[in-house]
Amino acid sequence: MSLTFQGYRRPNGEVGIRNHLLIIPTVICSNQVCNRIQQLVPNTVAIPHQHGCSQIGADKDRTFDVLAGTGKNPNVGGVVIVSLGCEVVDPTQLAEEIRKTGKLVEVFDIQSVGGSVKAIQHGVQLAQEMRTKLDAMTKEAIPFSELKIGVKCGGSDATSGLASNPALGVAADALIAEGGTIVIGETTEIIGAEHVLADRCRTTETADDLYHIVNRFEKEVERMGADMRGGNPSPGNIAGGLSTIEEKSLGCISKCGTAPIEGVIEYAESIPQGGLYFMDSPGNDIECVSGMAAGGAHLVCFTTGRGTPTGSAVIPVIKITGNRICAERMADNMDVDVSGMLEGSVSLQEAGNHIWDEIRAVSDGQLTKAEVLGHAEFSINRIGPSL
Amino acid sequence: MKEKAMQKGVSVIVMDDRDHVATALRELVPGETITCEVQGNSVSLAVNQPIPFGHKVAVIHITEGDHVRKYGEVIGRAVCDIPVGDHVHVHNIEGIRGRGDQAGGEPSSAEA
Incomplete structure (x- = not known):
């Protein structure tokens, strides 16, 4: 019998491991109204951001896709959309896109309702009613084959490549063995290691796609006339012993395990079911995790050596470290400590099993440290100028 | 990458037989002798400088301009000769990739 967890079955057949009410x-002009609604209605989460107007073309589309994808994420049970009334992102179109999932969606604009006070009042009423409906939903047993996990590293040091990333790779292989899905991103952080991943692509077309996105990114760095070093690897990466982007990349890639790469997908694009996929995304922690969430990932496993508190608005983020000092100093933020690997007390397989056990518990409802602390980071990757 | 079993009490780890560097699993001090496996042989070498936890030490002499390997793959290029036992980091190796500064692009300073 296959392994199961308790999750929410959505009207479109997808599965949620949380039941968020997303605002x-x-x-940007609607941020404060959304923040006030979140403060007044318990168990809601707002995703304030800087965008939504003065944008054109692919950049505008990307903002729309990330907002729509986050609303469509199966961990979200219902959505309240707050528009200003004159912005570039079309609130009606956004509501229609999210309604395709069959979930509850409400939308209104501040100009029509008549200012902030009335908008907050209206939003609170909608959110309260929706929260009551969401709380009446029940969970059912779901096989792990339906789970989609993002793998990410951030605040890396030398322990990431030696311990936490290989251990996460073991857990990634365990999910894929159950028929589940893994997505890895961070195009920046496979520079110098892309040949290793390309050799693992299922088809030559996928390998070509992988080389294409890496070349595209490297050309952009060349256009800016800068050395990546200092930006990535960051000052903290360098202090932790990582000397070049190649060294960082070669330590990064083990976190996705050993399965073949089935395809390369765009930032925030819907993640296909089953096997390992590569999402073209920046290495920036919040932008990458937000892109995975918008693609439909249920949770992200996040390795770190320096330590970071990062969470996400709609998906749990499990923090894993192979650095003993980080595990002790940032115990508030770390969920899994695999530093025993570097001290000879824990094997690679044992560390991987430890992460897999944590994935199972979090899928079943156990809160991550980031969730307990209220970390609900969200940001949208930009690819164009503000007008 | 093949799994390297880590034994209790080891000071450094070499990830692959092709590597020029070992990674310090604790802080190393100048003058101390460390033992590690280099190209299949157990080798003892003296540490020349302080090596912080997680940083690299040369286990094979590296000549200026040589590719430097870790995980069996190229992590950069030596900008000077690096003797065995030296700290290997940003002062003596450089990245080969993502080098817009060498590609003749627009300067990235705040001039604009």
């Missing part, structure tokens, strides 16, 4: 501002 989406279509534009």
Whole structure:
């Protein structure tokens, strides 16, 4: 019998491991109204952001796709969209896109309702009613084959490549063995290691796609006339012993395990079911995790050596470290400590099993440290100028 | 990457037989002798400088311009000769990739 966890079955057949009520501002101008609604209605989460207007073309589309994808994420049970009323991101179109999932969606704009006070009042009423409906939903047993996990590293040091990333790779292989899905991103952080991943692509077309996105990124760095070093690896990476982007990349890639790469997908694009996928994304922690969440990942496993508190608005983020000092100093933020690997007390397989056990518990409802502390980071990757 | 079993009490780890560097699993001090496996042989070498936890030490002499390997793969290029036992880091190796500064692009300073 296959392994199961308790999750929410959505109207479109997808599965959620959380039951969030998400409050989406279509534009920066709606942020404060959304923040106030979140404060007044318990168990809601707002995703304030800087965008939604003065944007064109692919950049505008990307903002829309991330907002829509976050609303469509199966961990979200219902959505309240707050528009200003004159912005570039179309609130009606956004609501229609999210309604395709069959979930509860409400939308209104501040200009029509008549200012902030009335908008907050209206939003609170909608959110309260929706929260009551969400709380009446029940969970059922779901096989792990339906789970989609993002793997990410951030605040890396030398222990990431030696311990936490290989251990996460073992857990990634365990999920894929159950028929589940893994997505890895951070195009920046495979520079110098892309040949290793390309050799693992299922088809030559996928390998070509992988080389293409790496070349595209490296050309952008060349256009800026800068050495990546100092930006990535960051000053903290360098202090931790990582000398070049190549060294960082070669330590990064083990976190996705050993399965073949089935395909390369765009930032925030819907993640296909089953096997390992590569999402073209920046290495920036919040932008990458937000892109994975918008693609439909249920949770992210996040390795770190320096330590970071990062969470996400709609998905649990499990923090894993192979650095003993980080595990002790940032115990508030670390969920899994695999530093015993570097002291000879824990094997690679044992560390991987430890992470897999944590994935199972979190999928079943156990809160991560980031969730307990209220970390609900969200940000949208930009690919164009503000007008 | 093959699994390297880590034994209790080891000071450094070499990830692959092709590597020029070992990674320090504790802080190393100048003058101390460390033992590690280099190209299949157990080798003892003296540490020349302080090596912080997680940083690299040369286990094979590296000549200026040589590719430097860790995980069996190229992590950069030596900008000077690096003797065995030296700290290997940003002062003596450089990245080969993502080098917009060498590609003749627009300067990235705040001039604009």
